[in-house]
Amino acid sequence: MHWAAAMIGLPWSPHGRGPDLFNCWEFVRMVQAQHFGRGLPDIANPEDTLAMGRIFRDHPERRRWVKVDVPQEGDCVLLRRSRHPIHVGVWLALDGGGVLHCAEDSGVVFQRPDALRLNGWAIEGFYRFSP
Template identity: 35%
Template sequence: MQKFVGIPYVPHGREYTGADCWGILFLYYRDVLGMPVPAYSAEMDTREFKHGSIAPLVAEEREKHWHLVDAPQLGDCVLMRAGRHDSHVGVFLGQGRMLHSEGPHPSVIDRIGDMRWRNRISGFYRLNECSHS
């Protein structure tokens, strides 16, 4: 798990040399779970980096490829609000922890129950089986 901690925050990044929150999820799913998820780097480049402009893309991805779960398991997506919009993601690691990157800070493992996060969590989502076959 240590290779995912400390990755520099780079907007729209999808590499170990730099990644945003979706980039961390992208790398984890590709390299740990062996499940491809869309990179969305090209589409993200066309949007202004504002939570409101990212929110429709998050909603579209959630509706197409993910389903809400009550009890998260290792690797599930943690969807969080930034202001009024669902626009931040992390990877659930179990034991109340998540891996994520929120600019301008490098990727970290945080406790979901920490004051900073507990009121921002919109839900836990699992990739649909048909999405990665």
């Protein structure tokens, strides 16, 4: 069984503070640290989704992540609704590939790209850590 199976269903929280309470960024931070040995910075999680999109776009940490066309296990996935990137998850190479993410309406889920689209998400890009 894949390590991610134990995370499915963990609850979403707007502030993501707690051992089992996550917003999308805090979830990605935890996954990157525990399963890929990468430390990501803490960032504020404003309620304003446009502000969150600007944080994802402009945060200095983004310089350490290179956009790639074909994702590999552990790459970050930036997601958008409409034209604004406001959500992040982690690519897993399971069942043909998909995104492990923590969404407001469902908590932690694993979704293939077709399921993401059905839920209103579009993949903005795949990002690989480059030390």
